Amino acid sequence: MEPHLVSYTRRELIAYFLRLGTVGFGGPPALVSAMHRDLVMERQWVSEEDYREGLALAQLAPGPLAAQLAIYIGYIHYGVAGATFTGLAFVLPSFAMVLGVSWAYVEFNGLPWMQAIFYGIGAAVIGIIAIGTHKLALKTVSKDALSWILFTVSALATVIAEQEILWLVLLSGGIYWLVKTRGPIRSDSGSSYAPLLLQLFALPSDSILWQLALFFMKAGAFVFGSGLAIVPFLYGGVVKEYGWLSEQQFLDAVAVAMITPGPVVITVAFIGYLVAGFSGACVAAIATFLPCYLFTVLPAPYFKRWGKHPGVKAIVDGITIAAVGAIGGAVIVLGRRQLVDLPAFLIALTSLGLLYRYKKLSELYLIGGAALVGLLLRYIA
Template sequence: MKEQASYSRNDLVRYFVRLGTLGFGGPPALVSAMHRDLVIDRQWISEDDYREGMALAQLAPGPLAAQLAIYMGYVHYGSLGATLVGLAFVLPSFIMVVALGWAYQQFGGLPWMQAIFYGIGAAVIGIVANGTYKLTTKTVGKDQLSWGLFAVSAIATAVTESELLWLVLLSGGIYWLVKTPPHLIRPGVGNSLVPFLPQLQDFQTNSILWKLAVFFAKAGTFVFGSGLAIVPFLYGGVVKEYGWLTEQQFLDAVAVAMITPGPVVITVAFIGYLVAGLPGACVAALATFLPCYLLTVLPAPYFKRWGKNPSIKAFVDGITIAAVGAIAGAVIVLARRQLVDIPAILIAITTIGLLYRFKKLPELSIIGGAAMIGLLLRYIV
C-alpha cells in the first residue's frame, strides 16, 4: 500500500512539464535537478525512493533521465502517474525538436545552431558540474568505501566515454557484501524483459516507417546508460548501415538534442523527422520510449516491495553510488568536447561562480545569456 503523498498527481505532472520545457544539460543535469527539486526542496520523494529509481534506471536499458522521471511518477501514483509523468517530460522537447526539424528542412540547415550551441554548451557544463557536485555530496557522504566506488566509476566513464553496466553491478555487489554480508545472493532485477524484440527482424517490410520502428525499438531496448550512450548506436544505424542521414545531418541532429531542453535521446525525433516527416518523428520517438516505459513500470512493484530489505537496500545504494560516479565521469567527457578554447572555459567557470554566489539564479537566464554570447563571439568578434 502506497504512503500518502504530500503533493497531487497534477502537481507532479506540472513539475515535469516544466522540467521537460526548461531542463537543459542532458542526463547529468536532469537527474541532479530531480534530486534537488523533488527530494531536497519540495520533499515529495524520499531519498530511498530516489535511490531505488536511480538503481532501476541504471539497471534497465534506455535513457536514464526519462526512466528516473517515470519512476518518480510511479512512487505514489502507480502506473497512471508513471504514464502521465513520462508524457509530460518528453512531449515538450518532442514538439520543439519537430519544429526545429521543419525549420532545418525549410531553410537548408541551421548555421546559427553551432554559434548558439557554443555558448549554451559551455554554460551547460557549468550547470551540470554544479548539480553533480551537490548530488555527489548528498549521495556519497563521507564513507570511504562509497568514495572509492564513486571514483572508480567516474574514472572508468571518463576514460571509456561510456557507462559500464558490469561496473555498476559490481559496485552494488561490493557495497552489499561489505555493508550487509548476504545469506543468499539474488541480484537479478530488470534486464531480462522484452525477449521478443529481436524477432521483429523476421517480419521484413519495405515500409520506411516499419524500418524506423524496428531500429529505434532496438535502440530503446538494448542500449544501456544515459541518453548520450545511444548516440554511437544511432550513428552506426542511421549513417553507416541505412544511410538515412549524412554525417553533417547526424551531427546537427545531436546538436539539436543538446540545445533543446528535456532528455537528450529526443534526438531520435529529429532523425525520424528528417527521414520521414512528422510520421517518422512520431514512430521514432514512440519506438524508443515505449521500451523505456515498460522496462521501468513492470519491475517497479518489485523494487517498491523489496527495496527496504537491508541486503537489497545495500545493493541499490552501491548501484546508486556508481551511477552518480558515472554522471561525474560524463561531465568530464562533455567538458572535453565543449570547452575547446579560452572563451568557452571562461563561460563555464563564470556559470559555476554565478550559481555558487546566487543560489536562486534561474538557470534559464544563464542559458539565454550564454546563447547571446555565443552568437556575438561567432558573428561579431
C-alpha cells in the same frame, strides 16, 4: 502509500515534469541532479530511498537514464497512471521543440546559427552539470571510505572510457553488498516481454516507417547508459548501415538534441523527421521510448516491494554511488569536448560561479544569456 497521504497531487507532479522537460538543459547529468534537488531536497515529495531505487533501476535498464527516472518517480505514489503521465510530460515539450527545429532545418536547408548557439549553451551547461553533480555527490555518497572509493573508480573509468561502464556499476553494487551485509536477497520473477520485442524485430520491413520503428525500438531496448550512450548506436545505423542521413546531418541531429531541453535521446525525432517527415518523427520517438517505459514500469513493483530489504538496499546504494561517479566523470568528458577555447571555459566558469553564489538563480537565464553570448562571439567578435 495511498495518493491521499502524499504531500503532492499527481497534477503537481505532472506540472513539474512538464516544466523540467521545457527548461531542463544539460542532458542526463543535469536532469538527474535537478530531480534530486527539486523533488528530494527542496519539495520533499520523494524520499532519498525512493530516489536511489529509481536511479538504480534506471541505471540497470537499457534506455535513457533521465526519462526512466522520471517515469519511476511518477510510479512511486501514483502507479502506472502516474508513470505514464509524468513520462509524457517530460518528453513532449522537447519533442515539440525538435519538431519545430526539424521543420526549419528542412525548409531553410540547414541551421548555420545552430552551432553558434550551441557553443554558448554547451559551455554554460558544463557549469550547470558540475554544480548539480557536486550537490548530488554530497547528498548520495556516504562519508565512509568505501563509498568514495567506488565513486572515484567509477568517475575515473568513465573519463578514461568516455562512456558509462555497466559492469562496473553492477560490480559496485555487489562490492557494497558484500561489505555492508551478507544477508540473502529474495526475488520474484516478473513477466518477461523480451520474446515479444524479439518477435517484433523479426517482422518484415515493408516500409520506411517499419524500418524506423524496428531500428529505434532496438535502440531503446538494447542500449544501456545515459541518453548520450545511444549516439554511437544511432550513428552506426542511420549513417553507416541504412544511409538515411549524411555525416553532417547526423552531427546536426546531435546538436539539436543538445540545444533543446529535456532528454538528449529526443534527437531520434529529428532523425525520424529527416527520413520520413512528421510520421517518421512520431514513429522514431515512440519506438525509442516504449521499451524504456516498459523496462521501468514492469519491474517497479518488485523494486518497491524488496527495495527496503537490507541486502537489496546495500546493492542499490552501491549502484547509486557508482552512477553518481559516472555522472561526475561525464562532466569531465563533456567538458573536454565542449570547452575548446578560452571564451567557452570562461562561460562555463561564470555559470558555475553564479549558481554557487546565487542558489535560487534560474538556469534558464544562464542558458539564454549563454546562447546570446555564443551568437555575439560567432557573428560580431
